[in-house]
Amino acid sequence: MKYKLSDLLETITDYHANGSYQTLKKKVFLQDQEDYALMVRTTNFENNDFSQSLKFINKDAYEFLNKSKVFPGDILMNKIATPGSVYLMPNLDRPVSLAMNLFLLRINKQKANPVYVYIYLKLNERYVKSFAQGSVTQTITKKAVRDLIVELPKRELQDQIVQIYENFTRKIEINKKTNETLEKIAKTLFKSWFIDFDPVKAKSENLSTGLSDDISNFFPDSFENSELGKIPSTWQIKRITDICEKINDKSHDKREWEEEKLIDLGRMPSNSVSLYSYGKGKELETSICNFQKYDFLFGSIRPYFYKAGIAPFNGVTNTSIFILRSKNKNLREFLYCLASSKSIFEKSVQFSKGTKMPIISWKDFSKFSFLVSDNKVIELFSKINAPIFEKILNNIHENASLEKLRNIILPKLISRQIRISNIEKIIEEVII
Numbered sequence: 001m002k003y004k005l006s007d008l009l010e011t012i013t014d015y016h017a018n019g020s021y022q023t024l025k026k027k028v029f030l031q032d033q034e035d036y037a038l039m040v041r042t043t044n045f046e047n048n049d050f051s052q053s054l055k056f057i058n059k060d061a062y063e064f065l066n067k068s069k070v071f072p073g074d075i076l077m078n079k080i081a082t083p084g085s086v087y088l089m090p091n092l093d094r095p096v097s098l099a100m101n102l103f104l105l106r107i108n109k110q111k112a113n114p115v116y117v118y119i120y121l122k123l124n125e126r127y128v129k130s131f132a133q134g135s136v137t138q139t140i141t142k143k144a145v146r147d148l149i150v151e152l153p154k155r156e157l158q159d160q161i162v163q164i165y166e167n168f169t170r171k172i173e174i175n176k177k178t179n180e181t182l183e184k185i186a187k188t189l190f191k192s193w194f195i196d197f198d199p200v201k202a203k204s205e206n207l208s209t210g211l212s213d214d215i216s217n218f219f220p221d222s223f224e225n226s227e228l229g230k231i232p233s234t235w236q237i238k239r240i241t242d243i244c245e246k247i248n249d250k251s252h253d254k255r256e257w258e259e260e261k262l263i264d265l266g267r268m269p270s271n272s273v274s275l276y277s278y279g280k281g282k283e284l285e286t287s288i289c290n291f292q293k294y295d296f297l298f299g300s301i302r303p304y305f306y307k308a309g310i311a312p313f314n315g316v317t318n319t320s321i322f323i324l325r326s327k328n329k330n331l332r333e334f335l336y337c338l339a340s341s342k343s344i345f346e347k348s349v350q351f352s353k354g355t356k357m358p359i360i361s362w363k364d365f366s367k368f369s370f371l372v373s374d375n376k377v378i379e380l381f382s383k384i385n386a387p388i389f390e391k392i393l394n395n396i397h398e399n400a401s402l403e404k405l406r407n408i409i410l411p412k413l414i415s416r417q418i419r420i421s422n423i424e425k426i427i428e429e430v431i432i
Helices: 021-027 042-046 059-064 114-123 125-129 142-146 155-195 198-204 329-339 342-351 375-414 420-431
Strands: 002-004 009-014 037-040 075-078 086-088 096-098 102-107 149-151 223-226 229-232 236-239 244-246 288-291 296-299 308-310 315-318 321-326 369-372
Touching (some): 021 059, 075 114, 102 114, 102 142, 114 125, 114 375, 155 198, 155 329, 155 369, 155 375, 244 329, 315 321, 321 329, 329 375, 369 375, 375 420
Parallel strands (some): 037 096
Antiparallel strands (some): 002 149, 223 229, 236 369, 244 321, 296 308, 296 321
């Protein structure tokens, strides 16, 4: 049956429902530092990132914004910019409040499965966005949202479709969590060996390194004084350009890149080498650079966002991203950890130029240095961590396949083109 969305809503609200502009200005102060409640914004959903570049409010402000508290399973919709874009609030295990420029839609659970309504709206975003108005800045009104038509099957079928959606989503999230853990393992070892010099410290104090003799032998057993302070004996200062080169493989004919996979800064998460999102090259007009699978992409604009990751496929990007390619594939994993390390990002921020859009130049970036004995210890580190980063890339590709499969199956279930009982057959056909 078809329903107006208003018939299914428990509430539709927004930030400004809590008071006048002047009152809100007095009562609510956004903070960059961790505080009581997260102020959820469109950018969190677009980047699928609820851990970095966040805004917070204190408890008093959260309670004042009582009409726009956000709970897991709520549907959020852009009011402006990309009006009609729909998101589902995940469970962040913390208080969450609604930022400006979003509607909060809370579905009456007695009338419909809220997640089903989200799926329906998401699959029909073009229809939703058709109600946006305005020539310069487009907006969608509460009335237009209330008047949206939603077609609902019986509740049993709604719940079954939601279960399928959640099974896909759960597996995708498990892969992402696995990648977070794998990256943390590799970077912990990198910090231990090349920043804290733990094996050298242990040997200098006649303590066990916790490593096998074959590995422990790669590290000296003493420190020496240098202009940088005490460093492992015989270790040298090397530049990042000693192990990688910046790729400038440019395309000049749009026909060469418009169908290529695009990774730009907007699709790169903060503090993660796992790059899941991509677009099409046709989104770009000029300054196109080609990258290859296993290259490392470093965001040179606003490096305080900590955006850098491993290219999971061949594709294109623009000149705001450095394409770093290891001079020796046996050094790749070391490069990944070095170029995404806290010290490299901090140096990039320090040497960035510009106020609104600070950028690190390649001239400065190429001088960044690190300490190491020789390539043997780097190759050893890379060999140990190669399976970790390969697994990370495999999980990225598996997520892409799962999302593709989910996007094929759900519309067919919603439109009744296939039945629940036929899904296994469809999955088999798609995989083959």
